[in-house]
Amino acid sequence: MASELGKIAASNSMRAEIERLIQTLGKLSQDAKPEVRQAAVEALGMIKSDKVLPFLQRALNGAVGDVRKSANASIRKLNLGYGFKPKEQIKQTEVKKPKR
Numbered sequence: 805m806a807s808e809l810g811k812i813a814a815s816n817s818m819r820a821e822i823e824r825l826i827q828t829l830g831k832l833s834q835d836a837k838p839e840v841r842q843a844a845v846e847a848l849g850m851i852k853s854d855k856v857l858p859f860l861q862r863a864l865n866g867a868v869g870d871v872r873k874s875a876n877a878s879i880r881k882l883n884l885g886y887g888f889k890p891k892e893q894i895k896q897t898e899v900k901k902p903k904r
Contacts, residue, residue: 826851830859838868845871849878856882 863875
């Protein structure tokens with residue numbers, strides 16, 4: 805159900821409906837069952853809105869690894885500049901020593 809709500813919100817431009825879907829998915833992202841939380845987090849990642857970030861950030865701090873991974877992937881999918889990149893994608897930067 806959560807993933808279907810995410811698909812609806814991703815394809816729907818009705819603002820009030822999306823607001824309600826974000827709130828519903830946000831509540832589901834805090835459900836007692838990890839599989840429900842994970843599905844809700846993945847669905848939130850389909851919604852291109854910064855209003856989903858608080859729910860995704862909260863999921864990043866959860867105890868279940870799969871939920872945290874889904875939250876991180878959802879944040880990266882939003883392309884808002886948040887989320888962790890896998891090590892192989894992180895560019896090494898040159899550190900310059902200060903002049904004395």
